[in-house]
Amino acid sequence: KAGVTQTPRYLIKTRGQQVTLSCSPISGHRSVSWYQQTPGQGLQFLFEYFSETQRNKGNFPGRFSGRQFSNSRSEMNVSTLELGDSALYLCASSRIGGAQPQHFGDGTRLSIL
Amino acid sequence: KNEVEQSPQNLTAQEGEFITINCSYSVGISALHWLQQHPGGGIVSLFMLSSGKKKHGRLIATINIQEKHSSLHITASHPRDSAVYICAVINSGGSNYKLTFGKGTLLTVNP
Numbered sequence: 001k002a003g004v005t006q007t008p009r010y011l012i013k014t015r016g017q018q019v020t021l022s023c024s025p026i027s028g029h030r031s032v033s034w035y036q037q038t039p040g041q042g043l044q045f046l047f048e049y050f051s052e053t054q055r056n057k058g059n060f061p062g063r064f065s066g067r068q069f070s071n072s073r074s075e076m077n078v079s080t081l082e083l084g085d086s087a088l089y090l091c092a093s094s095r096i097g098g099a100q101p102q103h104f105g106d107g108t109r110l111s112i113l
Numbered sequence: 114k115n116e117v118e119q120s121p122q123n124l125t126a127q128e129g130e131f132i133t134i135n136c137s138y139s140v141g142i143s144a145l146h147w148l149q150q151h152p153g154g155g156i157v158s159l160f161m162l163s164s165g166k167k168k169h170g171r172l173i174a175t176i177n178i179q180e181k182h183s184s185l186h187i188t189a190s191h192p193r194d195s196a197v198y199i200c201a202v203i204n205s206g207g208s209n210y211k212l213t214f215g216k217g218t219l220l221t222v223n224p
Contacts, residue, residue, distance in 0.1 A: 056210060088154050098210060103158070104155065107154040
C-alpha cells in the first residue's frame with residue numbers, strides 16, 4: 001500500500017511569490033492535515049481537510065490556504081511568500097481524521113530567498 | 114512558558130541503555146501523541162494515549178493525566194533509535210481540536 005506522497009520534495013522561491021504544494025493521502029484516507037516545521041517554532045498545525053471541507057484550522061495568516069479534491073488529494077497554497085515561510089511542510093492522512101494517529105509524508109522543504 | 118515542554122532537549126546514550134524522554138503539559142488534554150522523526154523529515158506516529166500505558170516492541174509510553182505528564186521509554190536502545198522524538202497534545206475531542214507540539218528531544222544512540 002503506497003504511503004503519503006508529497007510533491008515536490010524541495011522548492012526554492014523568492015519573496016512575494018506564491019507556491020502550491022501537493023499531498024496524495026493513503027488510499028481510503030479521507031482526512032489530510034498540513035503542518036509547518038521550523039527550527040525555531042517546531043511543528044505547528046496548519047489545517048485539516050476532510051471530505052473536501054476544512055474541518056479545523058491552526059493559527060496562521062490567511063496567506064496560507066488549502067483545498068481538498070474529491071479523490072482526497074490535497075493542495076496547500078502560500079501567497080506573498082515571506083522569508084519566515086522557509087520551512088518543512090508536512091502533510092498527514094488518516095481514515096477519520098480529528099486527532100487520530102496519522103500517516104505522514106516525507107515533507108516538502110521550501111526555501112525562500 | 115510553552116504549553117508542552119519536553120526534556121531533555123538532547124540525549125546521548127550507549128547502545129543497550131534504557132532511555133526515558135519526558136513530556137509535561139499545562140493544559141487539559143483529551144489525548145497525547147508520541148512521534149518519531151528521522152533525519153530527512155519522515156515522521157512516524159508511535160503512540161496515542163489518553164490514560165495508562167502502551168507498549169510496542171521495545172517502546173513503552175505512559176501518561177499521568179493528574180500530573181499532566183507523559184514519558185516515552187526505550188528499552189535496550191539501538192543506534193537505529195536515533196531520531197527526534199516529539200510529543201503532541203490534543204485539548205479537545207471531535208473535529209474542533211487544538212494540537213500543540215513539544216519542541217522535540219534529539220536522541221543519539223552510539224554503538
